[in-house]
Amino acid sequence: MPRRPRVLLPDIPLHIIQRGNNRSACFYSDDDYIFYIDNLTVLAEMHGCKVHALCLMTNHVHLLLTPACCAGAGLLMKGLGQRYVQYVNRKYQRTGTL
Template identity: 40%
Template sequence: MSRRPRVWFPGAIYHITSRGNRRSIIFNNQEDYDRYFSIIMETQNEFPFQLHAYCLMSNHLHLLLETKTTPIQEIMWTIQTTYANYFNKRYQVDGHVFQGRYGAKLIDSQKYFVDAGRYIHMNPLHAQIVEYPADYKYSSYQYYVNGNPPPFLNISKTISLFPGPKSYQFFIEKSSTTTI
């Protein structure tokens, strides 16, 4: 039975999730995280898209990604395949790095957009890795709080939905029980 194609249209926004095969580690160290970020930048150069939020955990990841003119399938195929090839070569292993097909929930409202961002940014706190979400260095939240986002991250759309960065920070941190 074939899979249903992903819903896509120019400007579609998705909450992307992907987990390591058998819940295995997909980011072992700083070099792995840095490589994933560089793959995101390379892919943005080839297929322009906006990345509004991210959180890379050791065995899974979350992206809040907005397409422009390229279907999500091409963007994610490029990112995931390039990273899997890097990972297998670096660690001299074969086989799947990621568990099945990545998840892609279509964001269909402004409320869902900001709720997905909060869920992504609170992930390290819920996993009890940090006491404060901006302390997790593989999450985009630190740039929402401290400024100076990397070139591959666009925080302006999210911030524009609030009176300012401090209002967004309050929105994120006021509830540590939000689920999507």
């Protein structure tokens, strides 16, 4: 049975959880957290999302944000994921997903 379509409405807060593949670690040093937060800030502004709260754990992330348009949250998370995975793969000389 397929899951129900996600309901995305502008100006309605979303709780987003992003987890590491197989619940493995996503952050390995303090610099990784800083890089993630810096990119989150830039991309949130770029895609019209207000970040109200965030919680960065070693193997997952919780975000509370409000997108200005329906596509904003998806574009934010896509860009953030791409930038962060490329950063980690380059820094730790690895390949693949997180």
